[in-house]
Amino acid sequence: xxxxxxxxxxxxxxxxxxxxxxxxxxxxxxxxxxxxxxxxxxxxxxxxxxxxxxxxxxxxxxxxxxxxxxxxxxxxxxxxxxxxxxxxxxxxxxxxxxxxxxxxxxxxxxxxxxxxxxxxxxxxxx
Numbered sequence: 001x002x003x004x005x006x007x008x009x010x011x012x013x014x015x016x017x018x019x020x021x022x023x024x025x026x027x028x029x030x031x032x033x034x035x036x037x038x039x040x041x042x043x044x045x046x047x048x049x050x051x052x053x054x055x056x057x058x059x060x061x062x063x064x065x066x067x068x069x070x071x072x073x074x075x076x077x078x079x080x081x082x083x084x085x086x087x088x089x090x091x092x093x094x095x096x097x098x099x100x101x102x103x104x105x106x107x108x109x110x111x112x113x114x115x116x117x118x119x120x121x122x123x124x125x126x
Contacts, residue, residue: 001023001024002021002022002023003021003022003023004018004019004020004021005018005019005020005021005022005027005062005065005066006018006019006020006065007019007061007062007064007065008037009037009061009062009064009065010032010037010058010059010061010062010065011032011033011035011036011037011040011058012040013030014035014040014113014114017030018030019062019065020062020063020065020066022066022126025125025126026123026124026125026126027063027066027068027072027122027123027124027125027126028121028122028123029059029062029063029121029122029123029124030121031077031079031119031120031121032055032056032058032059032062032119032120032121033051033055033058033112033113033114033116033118033119034050034051034052034053034054034055034058034116034117034118035054035058035114036054037058037061042114042116046117047088048085048088048089048092048117048118049088049089049091049092051116051117051118052088052089052092052093052118052120053092055118055119055120056070056092056093056096056120059120059122060096063122063124066124066126067126068124068126070096070097071100072124072125072126073097073102073122073123073124074102074103074123074124074125075102075103075104075122075123076102076103076104076105076120076121076122076123077104077105077106077107077120077121077122078093078104078105078106078107078118078119078120079106079107079108079109079112079118079119079120079121080106080107080108080109080117080118081108081109081111081112081115081116081117081118082108082117083108085117085118086106089106089118102122
């Protein structure tokens with residue numbers, strides 16, 4: 001059995017997918033990009049730091065809707081437009097996960113939705 005999780009505090013899905021799916025005691029959060037949840041537009045600041053911050057805020061809002069926090073996250077995948085952004089992304093990432101960090105993969109991809117610099121997805125234990 002699965003339950004769709006949706007919140008207006010994170011950007012609406014821009015395609016045929018859910019913000020998150022709860023299945024048993026796991027929550028699968030779709031990749032979050034730096035969209036402003038109020039407008040659905042990309043945030044104005046294009047730095048990797050600003051984009052990472054917004055992506056993680058969006059992810060946090062979805063977790064909250066499911067009754068979880070970043071502390072429940074057991075695995076993330078970070079998709080980067082350019083691996084040269086890894087160190088700067090990591091500086092922001094560690095402020096959201098200061099201890100007991102989840103397992104993580106980080107990969108460079110050819111292109112991301114709306115040509116953003118970062119997308120982050122997560123799996124959380126509820």
